[in-house]
Amino acid sequence: MIKRKYFKPGSIAAVGLTMFQLIAGSGALSGQSFDIPSKRWGISFGNSKEFTGLRFNFRDSRVQRICGINVTLWHPRKDNKEAVVQGLSLGVIPGGGYLRGIQVGLLGVAAEKDLWGISLGALGAGSGGDVTGLNIGGLGAGAGRSMTGLNLGGLGTGAGDNLIGINIGGFGAGAGKNMKGLNIGGFGVGAGEDVVGISIGGFGAGAGHDITGINIGGLGVGAGRRMVGLNIGGIGAGAGEKLVGLTIGGIGAGAPEVQGLTIGGIGVGGEVLKGIHLALGTIMVTDNGRMVGFAASAVNYIKGTQVGLSIGIVNYAWSLKGVQIGLINIVRDNPKGRKVLPILNANF
Numbered sequence: 001m002i003k004r005k006y007f008k009p010g011s012i013a014a015v016g017l018t019m020f021q022l023i024a025g026s027g028a029l030s031g032q033s034f035d036i037p038s039k040r041w042g043i044s045f046g047n048s049k050e051f052t053g054l055r056f057n058f059r060d061s062r063v064q065r066i067c068g069i070n071v072t073l074w075h076p077r078k079d080n081k082e083a084v085v086q087g088l089s090l091g092v093i094p095g096g097g098y099l100r101g102i103q104v105g106l107l108g109v110a111a112e113k114d115l116w117g118i119s120l121g122a123l124g125a126g127s128g129g130d131v132t133g134l135n136i137g138g139l140g141a142g143a144g145r146s147m148t149g150l151n152l153g154g155l156g157t158g159a160g161d162n163l164i165g166i167n168i169g170g171f172g173a174g175a176g177k178n179m180k181g182l183n184i185g186g187f188g189v190g191a192g193e194d195v196v197g198i199s200i201g202g203f204g205a206g207a208g209h210d211i212t213g214i215n216i217g218g219l220g221v222g223a224g225r226r227m228v229g230l231n232i233g234g235i236g237a238g239a240g241e242k243l244v245g246l247t248i249g250g251i252g253a254g255a256p257e258v259q260g261l262t263i264g265g266i267g268v269g270g271e272v273l274k275g276i277h278l279a280l281g282t283i284m285v286t287d288n289g290r291m292v293g294f295a296a297s298a299v300n301y302i303k304g305t306q307v308g309l310s311i312g313i314v315n316y317a318w319s320l321k322g323v324q325i326g327l328i329n330i331v332r333d334n335p336k337g338r339k340v341l342p343i344l345n346a347n348f
Contacts, residue, residue, distance in 0.1 A: 320347040
């Protein structure tokens with residue numbers, strides 16, 4: 001007769017107690033784990049260092065590599081910065097050196113060096129290095145270096161270096177270097193260097209260097225150097241060097257050089273204006289500047305050379321190679337008798 005062996009109730013309780021101690025006390029027992037059926041694969045309870053399969057631990061410490069499903073109850077210790085975790089990570093704050101796969105945190109998701117895949121954190125998701133993939137943080141999503149993919153932050157989305165893809169922040173989205181893609185910030189969008197793509201800021205959109213694409217700011221849009229494309233600012237649009245494309249400023253638009261179709265509610269100004277320039281108030285060219293094309297406003301004040309056509313109540317130019325149409329037309333270097341004329345003044 002075959003005798004069947006049964007675990008005694010006491011032995012089952014002992015095993016359960018051991019697993020609980022390994023999970024809850026893994027900080028003290030940082031090198032211990034209860035593994036079935038192998039030390040390297042299967043099911044693990046405790047701080048196993050290198051494991052493939054289903055793993056439960058309270059708090060990771062000095063982990064090397066985990067592949068599979070990793071469930072942790074608290075954020076890792078500081079000595080866990082080189083850990084590689086691949087697969088599905090679940091917990092209050094899943095973390096490690098390199099997280100790859102799907103990460104879901106009740107509070108957040110934090111990687112020391114690299115975060116790749118789908119990351120969802122109730123408060124935030126981020127990495128001290130790069131972040132790649134779909135990243136959603138209830139308050140924010142961020143990266144110490146670059147962030148690439150679809151990045152959503154309830155308050156903000158940002159990267160120390162580059163922000164690339166679809167980047168949406170409830171208050172703002174920003175990058176220390178470059179932003180590329182669709183960038184939307186409830187208050188603002190900005191980058192320390194270049195912005196390329198579609199950028200929409202509730203208050204403003206800007207770049208330290210260049211902005212290229214469709215740029216819309218509730219109050220204003222601006223660039224330290226060049227702004228190229230469709231540029232719309234509720235109050236104004238401006239660039240430190242050059243403004244190119246279709247530019248609309250609720251009050252005004254300007255740059256040292258302006259090219260394209262430029263519309264300013266009150267004024268448009270610059271040193272060199274090329275194209276079509278429209279304003280209710282004033283089109284203004286600074287000393288020794290040049291307007292080439294067409295200007296229409298109440299007062300066209302060109303303290304330089306006008307090449308083309310200007311229409312306004314008052315038209316003023318230092319020199320003219322074209323036509324002025326208005327109530328008063330002034331060309332400073334015209335011959336006597338033609339310096340100030342009503343209705344029309346011309347010189348070719």
